[in-house]
Amino acid sequence: xxxxxxxxxxxxxxxxxxxxxxxxxxxxxxxxxxxxxxxxxxxxxxxxxxxxxxxxxxxxxxxxxxxxxxxxxxxxxxxxxxxxxxxxxxxxxxxxxxxxxxxxxxxxxxxxxxxxxxxxxxxxxxxxxxxxxxxxxxxxxxxxxxxxxxxxxxxxxxxxxxxxxxxxxxxxxxxxxxxxxxxxxxxxxxxxxxxxxxxxxxxxxxxxxxxxxxxxxxxxxxxxxxxxxxxxxxxxxxxxxxxxxxxxxxxxxxxxxxxxxxxxxxxxxxxxxxxxxxxxxxxxxxxxxxxxxxxxxxxxxxxxxxxxxxxxxxxxxxxxxxxxxxxxxxxxxxxxxxxxxxxxxxxxxxxxxxxxxxxxxxxxxxxxxxxxxxxxxxxxxxxxxxxxxxxxxxxxxxxxxxxxxxxxxxxxxxxxxxxxxxxxxxxxxxxxxxxxxxxxxxxxxxxxxxxxxxxxxxxxxxxxxxxxxxxxxxxxxxxxxxxxxxxxxxxxxxxxxxxxxxxxxxxxxxxxxxxxxxxxxxxxxxxxxxxxxxxxxxxxxxxxxxxxx
Amino acid sequence: xxxxxxxxxxxxxxxxxxxxxxxxxxxxxxxxxxxxxxxxxxxxxxxxxxxxxxxxxxxxxxxxxxxxxxxxxxxxxxxxxxxxxxxxxxxxxxxxxxxxxxxxxxxxxxxxxxxxxxxxxxxxxxxxxxxxxxxxxxxxxxxxxxxxxxxxxxxxxxxxxxxxxxxxxxxxxxxxxxxxxxxxxxxxxxxxxxxxxxxxxxxxxxxxxxxxxxxxxxxxxxxxxxxxxxxxxxxxxxxxxxxxxxxxxxxxxxxxxxxxxxxxxxxxxxxxxxxxxxxxxxxxxxxxxxxxxxxxxxxxxxxxxxxxxxxxxxxxxxxxxxxxxxxxxxxxxxxxxxxxxxxxxxxxxxxxxxxxxxxxxxxxxxxxxxxxxxxxxxxxxxxxxxxxxxxxxxxxxxxxxxxxxxxxxxxxxxxxxxxxxxxxxxx
Numbered sequence: 001x002x003x004x005x006x007x008x009x010x011x012x013x014x015x016x017x018x019x020x021x022x023x024x025x026x027x028x029x030x031x032x033x034x035x036x037x038x039x040x041x042x043x044x045x046x047x048x049x050x051x052x053x054x055x056x057x058x059x060x061x062x063x064x065x066x067x068x069x070x071x072x073x074x075x076x077x078x079x080x081x082x083x084x085x086x087x088x089x090x091x092x093x094x095x096x097x098x099x100x101x102x103x104x105x106x107x108x109x110x111x112x113x114x115x116x117x118x119x120x121x122x123x124x125x126x127x128x129x130x131x132x133x134x135x136x137x138x139x140x141x142x143x144x145x146x147x148x149x150x151x152x153x154x155x156x157x158x159x160x161x162x163x164x165x166x167x168x169x170x171x172x173x174x175x176x177x178x179x180x181x182x183x184x185x186x187x188x189x190x191x192x193x194x195x196x197x198x199x200x201x202x203x204x205x206x207x208x209x210x211x212x213x214x215x216x217x218x219x220x221x222x223x224x225x226x227x228x229x230x231x232x233x234x235x236x237x238x239x240x241x242x243x244x245x246x247x248x249x250x251x252x253x254x255x256x257x258x259x260x261x262x263x264x265x266x267x268x269x270x271x272x273x274x275x276x277x278x279x280x281x282x283x284x285x286x287x288x289x290x291x292x293x294x295x296x297x298x299x300x301x302x303x304x305x306x307x308x309x310x311x312x313x314x315x316x317x318x319x320x321x322x323x324x325x326x327x328x329x330x331x332x333x334x335x336x337x338x339x340x341x342x343x344x345x346x347x348x349x350x351x352x353x354x355x356x357x358x359x360x361x362x363x364x365x366x367x368x369x370x371x372x373x374x375x376x377x378x379x380x381x382x383x384x385x386x387x388x389x390x391x392x393x394x395x396x397x398x399x400x401x402x403x404x405x406x407x408x409x410x411x412x413x414x415x416x417x418x419x420x421x422x423x424x425x426x427x428x429x430x431x432x433x434x435x436x437x438x439x440x441x442x443x444x445x446x447x448x449x450x451x452x453x454x455x456x457x458x459x460x461x462x463x464x465x466x467x468x469x470x471x472x473x474x475x476x477x478x479x480x481x482x483x484x485x486x487x488x489x490x491x492x493x494x495x496x497x498x499x500x501x502x503x504x505x506x507x508x509x510x511x512x513x514x515x516x517x518x519x520x521x522x523x524x525x526x527x528x529x530x531x532x533x534x535x536x537x538x539x540x541x542x543x544x545x546x547x548x549x
Numbered sequence: 550x551x552x553x554x555x556x557x558x559x560x561x562x563x564x565x566x567x568x569x570x571x572x573x574x575x576x577x578x579x580x581x582x583x584x585x586x587x588x589x590x591x592x593x594x595x596x597x598x599x600x601x602x603x604x605x606x607x608x609x610x611x612x613x614x615x616x617x618x619x620x621x622x623x624x625x626x627x628x629x630x631x632x633x634x635x636x637x638x639x640x641x642x643x644x645x646x647x648x649x650x651x652x653x654x655x656x657x658x659x660x661x662x663x664x665x666x667x668x669x670x671x672x673x674x675x676x677x678x679x680x681x682x683x684x685x686x687x688x689x690x691x692x693x694x695x696x697x698x699x700x701x702x703x704x705x706x707x708x709x710x711x712x713x714x715x716x717x718x719x720x721x722x723x724x725x726x727x728x729x730x731x732x733x734x735x736x737x738x739x740x741x742x743x744x745x746x747x748x749x750x751x752x753x754x755x756x757x758x759x760x761x762x763x764x765x766x767x768x769x770x771x772x773x774x775x776x777x778x779x780x781x782x783x784x785x786x787x788x789x790x791x792x793x794x795x796x797x798x799x800x801x802x803x804x805x806x807x808x809x810x811x812x813x814x815x816x817x818x819x820x821x822x823x824x825x826x827x828x829x830x831x832x833x834x835x836x837x838x839x840x841x842x843x844x845x846x847x848x849x850x851x852x853x854x855x856x857x858x859x860x861x862x863x864x865x866x867x868x869x870x871x872x873x874x875x876x877x878x879x880x881x882x883x884x885x886x887x888x889x890x891x892x893x894x895x896x897x898x899x900x901x902x903x904x905x906x907x908x909x910x911x912x913x914x915x916x917x918x919x920x921x922x923x924x925x926x927x928x929x930x931x932x933x934x935x936x937x938x939x940x941x942x943x944x945x946x947x948x949x950x951x952x953x954x955x956x957x958x959x960x961x962x963x964x965x966x967x968x969x970x971x972x973x974x975x976x
Contacts, residue, residue: 538760
């Protein structure tokens, strides 16, 4: 069965050249249900960051429906052990203004940085040293949650929405705003209503700053400012920048956050949406960033958005009306559903699944919990078309290997560094699009090399702050023979047996090995059973099978 | 490079793969040792993608177009004629109408020496102002066709097979493979040449590299086509790099690359060119051009980005010296920016933009392309620089005249290549 299952549906680029008989085969894979054991593996691979040793039996015992229900209600799950691990990261509970205060970018340092930037034009390294700590701690939090949280689906969804609403930490004060964005804007809403999530992001200082909406204004704010008084809570030096419309957020709001690029909007809609959102702004973004509506910046004329007339005088309501129109637009249901199906089922999910998910989105008014439930109970989700079809992202590689081997980690810099080398440097993607959730994104020679090096260093306990206790991770039986080690580690890590080729390659490598004292060989199992375990584990973590979920 | 192919294979096998397990494709990695002399060297294309939509109007400034100054009251670059009152911080005149942004001063001598050409008002005929669609369209050279996912340079590689195969024929100096090089032909993504190696594993098993051999044979037998292929390219490249020992590179001719993404990338491209590993198509990218706010004029955000861009090109040109005779550097960006500045002293998304061509094969010293004008009735959709050169005509000229593509029409789906439409910036 592996031959079929482990061959992923062809990458996007290959589809066009496929003979039609194979297309039919790919289609029929969506109609082939999985066996009971594979169904459990599938659920664990998608709803969590990968199975821990005990998870398979637990889910089998409780039943898949109960497991899905459990994960859809994270508030009912105790996560005290995780909270304890996070307690050592002080920035996580601070407000943005506390972070700005305690992790400053000193004026002097800022000036130096400006000089260095002028010379280098660097972007990713724009983060000042002390402030950098804030972003690093947030990255550590994400890894710790992925590895240890009992609320796995919640954390999977946090990553999904953080990517959907991607924000680059290198843009000005966003490095201090991301902590609150993740904690206060995204996490509490990942299983709520889409519109609530959208409004929260629209009003978050992080998004307001990142996509420049806080500076966008109606056509003549200066006249108002002359007639009235200067806009409140705004550094005087920045007022001169507010002299009209900025399309940045209005465009990405439709293209990336809601309708999708082919969702049926025009350049004029971009302008009209941006006009509706004028006055949605920030007070003191570099001191105490706070969202508020400033009527003096708002364009109060009549507007027309996607065919909806928006009457003059709507004030802050214009923006809310736009977000409502977008949240309830059929293109949004389709776009968000497609992305969810891509995350949970396959890079190119079948139309039947997307349509059903999309209908559920519309029927429930964008209830994300209900939408996910329909996905996790769909026949396509538990079919061969979906099984092991997804390439793991770097975070998924890191989290799934640590979970399977019961590793202890502090998610330190070296571990985060590996994520960057595998192609997913946290919060460092400059574009608002987020990463494309496709195999191609994560499969390059650079990325694969980093994956193999990660496997090697992790298994040999050479990643600082991360430890695997080999005496606990595997049974005595696994240590007794090379075949035992390979099979147990394969099961632990991939919840399947390796392909014949992979298994043969590993056993061949071990059996041909010279004694450990000579160069060039793996330690033979007979000399000391446990000595070979890390090597076998490295090979399984680096195997083609483990790269997919 | 006097080592024989046989020696190469033998030693590579010993050091990396352990006795008796030399994978068959290692045969292909001997390219570097089979290059007898410079005459056999092939042409090289270095494609640079400026991601984020670089502002062509403030890069190659049409100071001779009066509308330019009225469209951009706070971010225009002062004309060369105002040199004295602006302390020399003005447009650098190229031809009496166009000029360089002052941050690009280093490129002026290259323009004068006819090594640098500009194609202005160039870009995609598609009207999208989405960064991501427009980047995809340019990388696939299929504007408006969202289903196309193979890159135009990969199609070139496929259309024109090489007698002597090398894993380094196409290299993107990026962590993830850019769409430009996605497709059936092999290509590498190599973010950092220096660290492109498998970590030794002695603390586990007392050997150096034998894990690599097992990894390699696992991936050689996998039924996962994407991973199998990527792995093959990766192992070949790592083995070659190990043999060549490319770890440290000293730029030649006193070249000094600027810090930052593009400088780092171009230095590695130069290193690979000088190592004669068979590089033919290189891809580098530089982000940070999306200046919706506070773009700046003579100084500021765009000025900083351009300084890095220009200095990187200058260093690359200087570093390669006479090797530039076979090298063409071509820059591109998904679209330009609106002709009018926006409400925040920045610019929103626009249409046509600017492309740079640098190197020996370039008929430089000229700004190519018809100028559409910036008058109210001349702007595209009333707001952007109109398009007069389809970027595919630029790419096609490169494919035909520089890369000598065997069948250029297979590279540009749904687009007929007519040499009469070439701008003629290549010799």
